Amino acid sequence: xxxxxxxxxxxxxxxxxxxxxxxxxxxxxxxxxxxxxxxxxxxxxxxxxxxxxxxxxxxxxxxxxxxxxxxxxxxxxxxxxxxxxxxxxxxxxxxxxxxxxxxxxxxxxxxxxxxxxxxxxxxxxxxxxxxxxxxxxxxxxxxxxxxxxxxxxxxxxxxxxxxxxxxxxxxxxxxxxxxxxxxxxxxxxxxxxxxxxxxxxxxxxxxxxxxxxxxxxxxxxxxxxxxxxxxxxxxxxxxxxxxxxxxxxxxxxxxxxxxxxxxxxxxxxxxxxxxxxxxxxxxxxxxxxxxxxxxxxxxxxxxxxxxxxxxxxxxxxxxxxxxxxxxxxxxxxxxxxxxxxxxxxxxxxxxxxxxxxxxxxxxxxxxxxxxxxxxxxxxxxxxxxxxxxxxxxxxxxxxxxxxxxxxxxxxxxxxxxxxxxxxxxxxxxxxxxxxxxxxxxxxxxxxxxxxxxxxxxx
Ligand SMILES: [Mg+2]
Numbered sequence: 007x008x009x010x011x012x013x014x015x016x017x018x019x020x021x022x023x024x025x026x027x028x029x030x031x032x033x034x035x036x037x038x039x040x041x042x043x044x045x046x047x048x049x050x051x052x053x054x055x056x057x058x059x060x061x062x063x064x065x066x067x068x069x070x071x072x073x074x075x076x077x078x079x080x081x082x083x084x085x086x087x088x089x090x091x092x093x094x095x096x097x098x099x100x101x102x103x104x105x106x107x108x109x110x111x112x113x114x115x116x117x118x119x120x121x122x123x124x125x126x127x128x129x130x131x132x133x134x135x136x137x138x139x140x141x142x143x144x145x146x147x148x149x150x151x152x153x154x155x156x157x158x159x160x161x162x163x164x165x166x167x168x169x170x171x172x173x174x175x176x177x178x179x180x181x182x183x184x185x186x187x188x189x190x191x192x193x194x195x196x197x198x199x200x201x202x203x204x205x206x207x208x209x210x211x212x213x214x215x216x217x218x219x220x221x222x223x224x225x226x227x228x229x230x231x232x233x234x235x236x237x238x239x240x241x242x243x244x245x246x247x248x249x250x251x252x253x254x255x256x257x258x259x260x261x262x263x264x265x266x267x268x269x270x271x272x273x274x275x276x277x278x279x280x281x282x283x284x285x286x287x288x289x290x291x292x293x294x295x296x297x298x299x300x301x302x303x304x305x306x307x308x309x310x311x312x313x314x315x316x317x318x319x320x321x322x323x324x325x326x327x328x329x330x331x332x333x334x335x336x337x338x339x340x341x342x343x344x345x346x347x348x349x350x351x352x353x354x355x356x357x358x359x360x361x362x363x364x365x366x367x368x369x370x371x372x373x374x375x376x377x378x379x380x381x382x383x384x385x386x387x388x389x390x391x392x393x394x395x396x397x398x399x400x401x402x403x404x405x406x407x408x409x410x411x412x413x414x415x416x417x418x419x420x421x422x423x424x425x426x427x428x429x430x431x432x433x434x435x436x437x438x439x440x441x442x443x444x445x446x447x448x449x450x451x452x453x454x455x456x457x458x459x460x461x462x463x464x
Contacts, residue, residue, distance in 0.1 A: 011028050012038060014056060014058045016062040024113065027115060040063075045070065052079075055084050055086065059089070071104050087109070107125070171211070178274060183206075207236050209237075209274065212242070220255060303351060313428060316428040316432070320425065320427070325431065326419060328380070328417050329438070330376040330395065330416070331376075333415060333443075342407075349404065354404075360398075365382075388421055389419065399415050417449070418440070419451070420434035420435040
């Protein structure tokens with residue numbers, strides 16, 4: 007996996023050392039000699055990861071990290087602090103400044119590359135979602151807020167022996183997270199298999215012997231439902247090899263025993279925030295896609311969606327297209343007011359929808375015009391469905407508040423062979439609709455020759 011790494015260190019020899027290691031693994035490297043330079047480079051060059059020295063004159067690593075996490079253009083870039091300090095309170099300070107991890111000097115190659123791969127994997131996923139959210143934004147959806155700081159209410163699966171689980175559980179509760187404490191891999195597997203189960207984080211405390219915890223991590227990463235669940239490992243210093251394998255599998259972070267409560271909390275919080283950020287990107291995307299393809303008044307699909315859908319359907323096979331128009335809608339609007347008119351449109355939409363199958367698409371095509379695309383319906387059936395829709399409207403008047411409106415529709419049906427263009431199909435249905443209007447309304451007319459639509463009768 008190649009990626010851009012920004013190395014920040016005030017000592018030239020340190021920069022060159024890291025540059026050489028990274029370049030040997032085919033990373034693209036840029037360097038900055040101070041916090042201020044790092045901020046400028048990060049905005050300009052968009053690195054995938056920043057390796058940040060802690061001890062620097064003027065702006066130190068903590069301040070630089072905080073500043074990076076505060077600017078929207080660099081907030082999402084993972085930061086690894088490189089430090090000679092081993093003091094735990096300093097680590098927590100760094101995590102609280104938003105750092106994603108620490109490497110101690112001199113930097114150990116295996117750890118460096120395992121951490122880089124893991125952080126880059128996470129970033130790739132987020133970048134993909136951010137790109138899609140950006141597209142959604144261009145479709146007119148409001149911008150996203152930055153990563154949320156709230157961890158309260160998040161759910162965490164903890165797999166550890168009883169004593170350690172209790173300790174970890176207490177740490178998590180201190181931040182308002184809700185832990186589920188389990189002591190065997192079987193219990194954890196069962197808890198994760200519950201269809202309604204939803205966890206923000208899994209903490210796996212590796213036992214002194216055995217690798218079944220890592221096998222569970224591997225299964226989590228292989229399964230669709232749990233692929234994006236961050237995994238935080240707790241391990242003994244002697245289990246370094248297992249931790250590195252954990253990163254290969256897809257673990258996101260780790261804490262070494264004896265576990266420092268503040269460090270565990272800070273790392274858990276970072277993972278939960280990241281997870282929630284990803285989920286928000288996803289929800290936002292779903293919502294914006296929904297908005298982009300829906301008609302706000304009726305909740306039906308909109309014209310843009312149905313046009314694309316019809317084109318795709320006609321490439322695949324024969325399609326029946328119905329153009330449906332509410333008869334004398336202007337009179338309904340005049341008699342019941344615009345609010346009454348809206349009620350009528352919503353109810354027409356609801357009745358059409360209730361008469362169709364899930365695979366059929368009904369869209370609001372224009373003011374009081376609806377377009378239906380029937381999936382795979384033989385001609386007789388399409389005619390019967392059109393008739394059923396007409397009757398569903400005629401049968402019962404629509405209450406509009408004070409009074410009720412007698413509503414009928416005219417329907418033009420085009421049974422269209424594969425390969426005909428969407429615009430030809432729509433034109434044929436439209437022509438049949440006008441014929442239905444001309445012949446007295448409240449009726450279904452079938453287009454004669456959808457391949458060569460006749461001229462509109464007006
Ligand atoms: Mg330094």
